[in-house]
Amino acid sequence: MKLTPFELHRPGSVAEASELLERLGERAVIYSGGTELLLVAKMGLTEFTALVDVKRIPELRQVSANGELSIGGAVTHREIERSDAVLRGWPALAEMERHVGNIRVRNMGTIGGNLCFADPHSDPATFLLAMGGELTLQRGSAAPRRVAVDEFVRGPYMTALEPGELLVSVNVPALPEGARVVHRKISFRERPAITVAARLEVRDGSVTGARLAVGSVYVRPVRPAEAEGLLHGADAGSVDLAAVGEAAAAAAEPVEDLNGSADYKRQLIRVLTARVLAEALPESA
Numbered sequence: 001m002k003l004t005p006f007e008l009h010r011p012g013s014v015a016e017a018s019e020l021l022e023r024l025g026e027r028a029v030i031y032s033g034g035t036e037l038l039l040v041a042k043m044g045l046t047e048f049t050a051l052v053d054v055k056r057i058p059e060l061r062q063v064s065a066n067g068e069l070s071i072g073g074a075v076t077h078r079e080i081e082r083s084d085a086v087l088r089g090w091p092a093l094a095e096m097e098r099h100v101g102n103i104r105v106r107n108m109g110t111i112g113g114n115l116c117f118a119d120p121h122s123d124p125a126t127f128l129l130a131m132g133g134e135l136t137l138q139r140g141s142a143a144p145r146r147v148a149v150d151e152f153v154r155g156p157y158m159t160a161l162e163p164g165e166l167l168v169s170v171n172v173p174a175l176p177e178g179a180r181v182v183h184r185k186i187s188f189r190e191r192p193a194i195t196v197a198a199r200l201e202v203r204d205g206s207v208t209g210a211r212l213a214v215g216s217v218y219v220r221p222v223r224p225a226e227a228e229g230l231l232h233g234a235d236a237g238s239v240d241l242a243a244v245g246e247a248a249a250a251a252a253e254p255v256e257d258l259n260g261s262a263d264y265k266r267q268l269i270r271v272l273t274a275r276v277l278a279e280a281l282p283e284s285a
């Protein structure tokens with residue numbers, strides 16, 4: 001299917017973008033890398049006649065590390081994977097980004113576009129949930145607001161973004177000494193069938209902090225509380241990986257789709273959770 005004609009606007013600030021979105025109303029949509037937007041447009045699923053390209057807004061194009069890491073919403077996967085600041089302080093994030101889609105998707109697609117599209121099969125959403133990431137959202141010249149990734153992703157293709165609001169940056173906390181982060185996925189087609197990420201803190205041989213996220217099997221990524229509970233306070237050398245995997249699978253409500261049945265996905269959760277933890281806790285049994 002061919003694209004219908006549209007106007008292209010290229011604002012240079014958040015205020016200008018929000019003003020355009022307000023003035024143009026429902027006929028305008030935000031455009032970043034276009035890898036999702038143009039796909040759905042070609043399928044005839046959109047009705048926009050104006051695109052507001054946010055790639056020229058300076059705040060959305062920056063990566064900076066000042067305690068926490070701040071990544072502009074229009075920074076591409078490829079730029080994140082190659083960023084010195086990311087490679088130095090958040091190497092697990094660079095590694096996760098290196099495995100998103102293919103080189104064409106990573107060259108064009110942005111982290112903001114990934115999160116705002118809210119496809120349930122998202123590597124960054126799962127990774128950031130485990131990391132405790134937050135997003136800075138802003139409309140016009142109003143004060144920006146910060147929301148946790150957990151609150152932002154509401155369901156398939158649904159987010160906490162309000163009309164005219166932009167995802168300005170993704171904020172990733174600094175990792176304390178001894179923290180280990182591992183993100184892995186299993187894919188049978190282009191997008192992941194399951195994503196699991198773990199952020200563990202280990203002090204004096206004990207797990208002192210644990211955040212797990214399981215994504216791409218349900219409408220949004222979730223944290224399996226009981227599985228995290230089994231990790232908190234455990235001896236890092238003798239974590240029962242199978243039990244934690246089982247708890248993560250029991251907490252899940254997988255959705256059957258082309259990647260497999262709900263039971264099959266529970267099995268994927270068991271296996272991948274145990275594998276991720278085996279990497280994050282190399283001494284464990």
Ligand SMILES: Cc1cc2nc3c(=O)[nH]c(=O)nc-3n(C[C@H](O)[C@H](O)[C@H](O)COP(=O)(O)OP(=O)(O)OC[C@H]3O[C@@H](n4cnc5c(N)ncnc54)[C@H](O)[C@@H]3O)c2cc1C
Pocket residue numbers: 029030031032033034035036037038054060073074099100101102105108109110111112113114115116117121122123124161165166167168190191192
């Ligand atoms: C072949 C293929 C393979 C893929 N594989 C993977 C994979 O393995 N893992 C994975 O996680 N993802 C995967 N993806 C998804 C990919 O990561 C996203 O397509 C990409 O990141 C979207 O970014 P974009 O800039 O192109 O978004 P766009 O298409 O420009 O926008 C997507 C949506 O977000 C909105 N939007 C964009 N930026 C902003 C902003 N700053 N503020 C507010 N709203 C905004 C747009 O209005 C639109 O609704 C794959 C995609 C394809 C096509």
